[in-house]
Amino acid sequence: MLSHTVLRASRRGLRKVHTAARARLGRAEVTVGTVAATLALGVTAYGVLTSSEIYNDAESANTKTETTLRSLEPTTVTNVDGNSVLQTVGWGTNRSNVLSLDAAEGADIVVPTSLRFLEGVALRDLALHGHHGACVDARGDVYQWGLGFFGGNDHAGNQRPTRTLKGKNIIKLQATDSRVFALSSSGQVYVVSAKHNKVSSAGISGWLWGERGDSDAVELETAQKLVWGEKIVDLAAGRDHLLALTSSGRTFALPVTLKANSHGQLGFRKIDIPSPSSKERIAGELTPLAVVDPYANASRFSRRLSTSSSDDLRPVSESLRGLDDSSIHWSNRLFEIPALRSVRVAGIAAGARSSYARSDNGRVLAWGANDHGQLGLRNTVLGDTVTVPTEVVFPHDTSCTSVAAGGDLAFFSTEKRDGTGIVTTELYACGDGRYGGLGNAIFTSAQATPARTRAVSGLLEYSEANGNLQPISARALSVSADGHILCTLDTRSRAGPGGGGMDLLAWGNNYEHQLGNGKRASVAVPESVVAKPGGARYMLHEMKAREVRDLQGKVWGRYVKVEQVAYAGMGTSVVYWKLV
Template sequence: MDVKVKGADTNRGRSDAELTTLVWGANKMHVLEDDLPESVRVPTPSEWFDNVALRDLALHEKHAACVDARGDVYQWGDGFFGNEPGSSHGKPRLTLRGKNITQLQLTGSRVFALSASGRIYVLSARQVDQALPTGAQTPASTPWWGTGWLWGEEEEVDFAEISPNEKLKWGERRFVQISAGTDHMLALTSEGRTFAHPVTLNANSHGQLGFRKCDVPAPADIKHMHLPHKHPRVQLELTPKSIADPYANAAPAFRPSGSSTRNLDLLIGKDAAEAGLDDSNIRFSDKLFEIPALRGVKVDRIATGGRSSFAKTTTGRVLGWGANEYGQIGLGANVTLEAITVPTEVILWRATPATVRTTCVDVFAGGDLTMFEVERSDGSGMPYIDILSCGNGQWGGLGNALYSNAQSTPVRAKNVSGLLEYNEAAKNMQAIVPETISISPTGHVLLTLDTRKHAGPGGGGKDVVVWGANFDYQLGNGKRGSLPTPTVLQTPEGERLMLYRKKAKEVRDMQGQVWKNGVEVEQRAVAGWNNSVVYWKICQ
């Protein structure tokens, strides 16, 4: 069936597309589209993605990226094209091709790409920094000679591969998930091992890496990383700021003399301070390191906030570490530390009867906000799903109908917790499960309720529930003003915005070429920096 979105701004010169991407919110950096205004008040079609279904899409403050149906990466936004005189914003540009990419994660300076074969690549977030090094046939670092010369394919942009510092175990063939914060990245292997990667020298500012000691290439050799010889390495000791300078937040009268000047030796180690490392280069760090405290702990889901990290085990428990000044780790009111430097279990069954079993199903994070999807069951009644939130809710992002800038004990989000629905097939009541939650680093939340699963024959789509910050119309209701209570997204005409799954007649790549016919696709909601996108995703 064709999906028509009532209430969306369709008064644009455009053809009728079977697959339409909807965008709304802040567009100052042209991450939504170059022809749209700086503020898009309601869900509006984007001409860039007519009849296009993607593998993944990621938004940052000044740049964005996507993976098209062929597994190629495209980048755009003012932060990507640059603001130099004579430069202009434009349509998404092909950057990384032929790597069969499935997932993207963005930081302010990097684009991390995970391939179907489990390799992790990194590109610069700026077009000007993607020029190939002089004399480099291919930037791929393993193997150093690449394959481009064999088939006559020259790489057009500079990129690097990030590999584990130790060989993966027999049968542990690949990485299956990546998640990036502001300055660090986590990666999960097919066997449930958790690795971390320092993106910049601030990667462990609050203990979010899970370790202090690692090594990086010596600066003098970064330019020659593509050449086949061993390179000297520099030892890093990334000490959390709360340990390197315990008086950082103290009043001047209580600070020891000289402590106001940040001691670089204490923060990154003497060798690194003397080496003059440049963490703006994509080859600043080329390795992933297993988190020591999680050795032997089988993990099936990872998530990162801006400066925090989370790992969900296969047994339904959650460990968190990193920044905690807003209570975003969720350790409760008795833990007042601003930085949790060791993975620590988050207790999700506080204030529940002893007979109720609580299992974490998923964990989501963004900025200084964290959400846990948990299943509750007492063994007698129907299990139900709760959404628990913690962290910075000063714009209503906690979803508990309150504005609070610090919440250390996970609280139950209203209107999306404990929901039950009659299942036509099973002829009984069953829990409504959130399909996915997208948390913006700037404080708004998009949650997709899987109301379609139990709808029966002719059932409709999935509801989008929104709440949190709304200064740039990022909640899509055409109004400004934050919402502290989860609310079903409605168009100005009062119609619910539903997300659908269907078989598309044809799917095109980002070049406009037909990729395949009869492809199963579904709509996916993504919360960006003060903006939101609903795009068509290829079903795996």
């Protein structure tokens, strides 16, 4: 056996030798863990980080300027072992103080840096929007922060995360511009305002139900009753709509605002909402603009003149016009998507204006906006709106294992088995690749045919347990609404003795340093995230933490199993410790 073999990588990221293809490695020296004797045949296992140090541009307690953030020398953050204090690391823009609570607003954090307000905590989930952030601590309570939440610089002295939902045992969050959606372990879905002035102090300590103001949380109900034992198990939020999946494979959708069905992303038109002045409900329709006015995007030369008034072409029915859709009470009911009632759905994803559902047999249905080809329907659909769930076609004998979406991008993780029993995995992408988000080395504004993402597709390694080649697949994929992606490769499950880390790759939009490479140029091919420019590649680990605290600073548990998870927010990237 060979160990401690040193590979030198090229500048543009992770070059790996395997039997199927060559992928690219980031610029770094890496140490490869124990590999099988078949290395001579060209099968190479991923290595693990030899150094136990993670570097960052540390910020001082009184940092107020971008210059100070940029000029500090890298310092050691932590050693990855059970005796270490848990550190959450982030980089990208500090727009609205979402990453750093006391640093200057708008200052960019150009390399992975410790986020002090999350020190010593392990989270259940994290959601970062453009101007506000939210997380669930170990106790299952929701905290919110950011200038968008506090209302601007007038509240600069009160930037600590504020607890806004307590005692609900929350396990998952989704955020939009005006709301935060929280899913409890028992399947209830709660809506909390993204504005601090719409959350009362009474609501922080114990929600006052029954008030008609914006001072409490709203628990969503389903328009169609759930069967005995059925509960909601997953959420996915777009810009103006929310998808929900139940344990029985049923799919529901919620109109978040009046624009929720602008491109048919809801999968239905008829809704009803509570009346602001009575206990009755108001029925109405949200019609896609392309249905109301098929010539909306046509030039004046080719546009058919209409004798109807402009009001007749509005996509919102008369009964819904004039209502305030900024309130969390505006819509409180999830509606089942009619076209999916006979489909058992295993996974959901939501882009900004599009929706995706993966069935339990590996098929994918997509609907909503298609102006960048983000539905992956190839050239079979030419319009920019698809109102009915339509199947995404993959190569023969290929099944989809997961779907991820964000903004105008969508990714499909697939696997294919040949006659030898060897499984190969591929990652396909479609949509808006102007910032390199497709990962295929091409910058293009529209990609309707799912394109193979390089460096993370077709990877194989030898498994001594199985006696054959096994795929290296994407363990997790986080897609930001601004067009950058963080991909965690499962290089830990078969790493062998001394292994245990997972490679973290990033690509796409980098205008706000969200790739963490110290540059602003966008990257069209997946490359390794490095702990500092020119340093070793960043590896994600799991361990038993000696101590886990909640966001009140109280010890929640000891010797708890946690793992590092990468999250791509709007202009930001974060690696945090998550409870396993």
